Amino acid sequence: MPTEVIMPKVDMDMAKGKIMSWHIAEGERVSKGDPLFDIETDKAAMEVEAPADGILYHTAPEGMEIPIGTPCAWLYAEGEDVGEQPAPFAGQGAHTVQPEQAAVTDEDDTTSPEHALASVDAVAGEATDKVRATPRARSLASGAGLNLADLIGTGPRGRVQAQDVENEIALRDTRPAPPQTPVAFRAETGALAVTRSKGGTGTPIVMIHGFASNAMSWGQIEAHVKHRPIIRIDLPGHGKSPKLRIDSFADLVREMRRAFDDLNLETAHLVGHSLGGAISIALADTRAKRLSSLTLLAPAGLGPDINGNAVTGICRATRTESLAPWLRALVANEDLVTDSYARLAMEGREDANLRAAQTRLADALFPDGVQAFDLRAALQRIDLPTRILWGKQDAIIPWQHALRAPGHMALHLFDGIGHMAHIECPDAVGKIIKSVV
Amino acid sequence: MHTKTDLRELSYAEAIREAMDIAMAQDERVILMGEDIGVYGGAFGVTGDLIEKYGMDRVMDTPISELGGAGVAVGAAMTGLRPIFEFQFSDFATLGMEQIVNQAAKIRYMLGGAVSVPVVMRFPSGSGTGAAAQHSQSLEAWTAHVPGLKVVQPATPADAKGLLLAALEDPDPVMIYEHKILYKMKGHVPEGHYTTPIGKAAVMREGKDLTIVATAIMVHKALDAAETLATEGIDAEVIDLRTIRPMDRDTVLASVRKTGRLVCVYEAVKTLGVGAEVSAMVAESDAFDYLDAPIIRLGGAECPIPYNPELEKAVVPQVPDILEAARNLAKGRI
Structure with missing residues (x-):
């Protein structure tokens, strides 16, 4: 079994880390503790060490964002059969969160409904790039012809709420009509001044x-x-x-x-x-x-x-x-x-x-x-x-x-x-x- | 028009007694049955001295067998009487469930409409009396889950009277859950005979920022919370559900469409309780598109009601819990 190289959690608020660069090329050997790759989070950049000895395969592309706790490469032992990538990278799309993963229940929590909501949302929010918006915000935006993705959500975890849409509508209504499409460039000739x-x-x-x-x-x-x-x-x-x-x-x-x-x-x-x-x-x-x-x-x-x-x-x-x-x-x-x-x-x-x-x-x-x-x-x-x-x-x-x-x-x-x-x-x-x- | 000072006040228990008195005076078919309701006047004194006025033939003490008592009441209703049966504590109705669920609720359906069961059952329920785990439950969702039954939870003296008189006019079994802490609560009660419609909620306070749907004693806690919220600039609408089967969908949905935010507050255990049904009803409806925040349920903790008075308070929603939930909702924090 190859060893998974996991995207580590290096700060409290981190949900994903971006692979900045690999220190080791695919197929090369590393020893446990060797610098393996650099990551960047919202707050920091840091070096991640190899979790074990092995030969590096199936690395996530540089620039890809990987949710914490999920693999971004695999280390194989000498002579171990390197077949297909064992699992897709969790950062690859919206379909990687399994439904049962999202179905967090919290039935005995009577005092803090927020807590229950937060745990559901944290899981659901990690690997999906869907816009978070309340139903009311969605219907308001749709009625006003606004694209939710263009709005800045001020709700918890960036959720777009009705007020955000209303603010945008108010702004649009008071904003002067945008200038006509930018003037097309007309090339000139001649010597520089x-x-x-x-x-x-x-x-x-x-x-x-x-x-x-x-x-x-x-x-x-x-x-x-x-x-x-x-x-x-x-x-x-x-x-x-x-x-x-x-x-x-x-x-x-x-x-x-x-x-x-x-x-x-x-x-x-x-x-x-x-x-x-x-x-x-x-x-x-x-x-x-x-x-x-x-x-x-x-x-x-x-x-x-x-x-x-x-x-x-x-x-x-x-x-x-x-x-x-x-x-x-x-x-x-x-x-x-x-x-x-x-x-x-x-x-x-x-x-x-x-x-x-x-x-x-x-x-x-x-x-x-x-x-x-x-x-x-x-x-x-x-x-x-x-x-x-x-x-x-x-x-x-x-x-x-x-x-x-x-x-x-x-x-x-x-x-x-x-x-x-x-x-x-x-x-x-x-x-x-x-x-x- | 009455001015406010003209309004006659009765306690919730007195209002129920008055309703039974009016019904018995008007209609000889109305009889009362239950444990200790006769000479003793009822465990909570609700029947009082009605035995003096109407005699032992119409105010009957039943043996300590809820299954037997409820069965006699159902049979009496089938044969043309209008019995009002009191379970001394709603917790004891667990022993009468066969008569409620399998008989009262089913007979009209199974006999092709030939016979109806116009029985009224009263369930003193809820916590707050220091009566511990077997005498403090809120099990209204049990009966509300059964088609064939109607289930009401009056929160005010006026509705306690009006809903009881409406229940007596209903051709089918009506379950009335009375919160024990409300028995001493006073409020304006109109004189004479009137009914409060079954299946109709009451908007107790209008507001625009969020909707609080509450039942029984929680209606009063919600109203208390709403007053405090108003001083903070949060305008809460408070709905007293009054009937939980059939539920007043229109009133709840109209309110949610207006406010976009919903808190359900009920004393029964949160999971699979009335608030779950209200939440689901909203989520399935066109009012969903008006929601601007997740729905919050505040319900009882997932445990038996403790005897310790502090713990007894802690396991059911209190005003500060409603305040916190409402503030979080209104300020977009959840």
Whole structure:
């Protein structure tokens, strides 16, 4: 008989655990106590050890949620016949809870009916993804044409109750009609917008802004480096650049490289923020000989994590009230985002085609809230004087991505600063850039 | 119109005695039978001095044989009398079950409607008197399970009188469960002859947040709880079921459709009791679609009624239990 590897209960409220990754491949041998797999619960991530010696088979796929106490793999003895998977994974569907399991009775419990109900529901609720809703909530939702799955249940264990449906109906009735279907993206053509500062001598500084921003965002930094010519490039679909059709990070880099090449510079200092930082890494990888230094502010591309809700929220916002909360997520000190600042930012996003272009770009670069491009290898190859600046309260991209930089690069980590160091602490950032250029 | 101060008050026991008195005065066929109901006036004094007024021929003490007494009552009813038979304690009716279940309930059916059994049986029942396990039970669900019988549980003096007079007019056997603790309870009782319809519940208090369906003494506990709940902003509707067979489906369902939440409160053992039937009736009906929370039953514990007075209280629902259940329901906590 193979040994079942059981999803353990590691915290009190846990009903299921998600298999994050297996340390051991199927068919490999493990010893009791070896790290076997990582799980993630609502609250924690942890490593689970092998319960016995054996050879691992029939592992639950990574990403699958398994109810606690049910098997997620089996360990076989040497030479033991490995046939069909002994039992399906309990996480595989709604049919895995046996009816008799759900039929918990509690006849002698006269004082706490809740207790009896809870025990029934706990069993029934574990392996079914049916929406929990009271009959009244169901009939109200059905009458109002609402999908129960879209509602947030405030009842016990997330049960949708009549009040939840009534609230949703009230909200729907007072909510202005949703804007007509999002404006379809209309692709444009042409060269990217390049703007230059007046004055300055010596090696120019090329600045590349981040996603959903534009060349104007560099204003406070420029004051510190006025002695050099400053050249700003607007990303496609941003600022004054045309809304080019961009289907991938490679497309984006191709356009930006073309714009950089068209500048025809002998050499330049490159400064990039966020997505602009990622592009700067990519440019440095192929245009190293024409760069003197690289300054990366909270660059993208060094890990999968990104605040997808903020990206989506900014893209979707059609009015100041919906944009402002996401702008505040960009910075550590929310007071920086005043109402008038948010209003100005929204004015810069009034062009529906610009929003459509950025939505499309976000979908290509950050599908499902994940950075779909990886510049870690490119970063390792860079042999330029490079500084990485990051706010330790960055809520968009974790500052820990900076730790992937090779040893010759300088790291500047700012306490109390979010994703927008060049706006949140422009003097400190300006001084660092000045010391380089 | 009477103003409230004009209303005449009687105790529940007095109201029953008055009903029997009125019936006996109006109809010579009405007779009383039971253990110690004559000279002694009944174990709970309900018959009182009726023997003085109507004599031993119409107020008959029966021997200590519930099977025999009930059998004589059923036979008397078949031959044209209108007997009212008292089981001294409803617990003792277990000894008369053959006559109730196999005879009274079946005879009209088995004789093709040729004969009916217009007997009325009274069952002093319930706990709270310190009379322990064999004298404190609430076994109304036993007889309510039998087609052919009608089963009522008056909760007020007025209904105790009205339901007894209605039972005497009914051509079939009617079982009346009287809660012993209610005998001394006073309330307004109209004068003269009137009937309370069998099979009709009473909405004792209107409310919109939840429905409490109660029987017998629990009606009063539910009303007490409802007053407290009102001070907390919870508006409870209290229904006195009054008859448990046939049950007033319409009144209960209409209330549940309105409130979406249901608590059933009854003193009998919770499992397979009246509240189970009420819950199932709602769950099977169109009122199901109006439920916004699980149904709660509050019933007696799964044990004999203890002699110890504190334990005796603990095994049946009390006002705090109703309050807790109602709060949990109204606040969406269960």
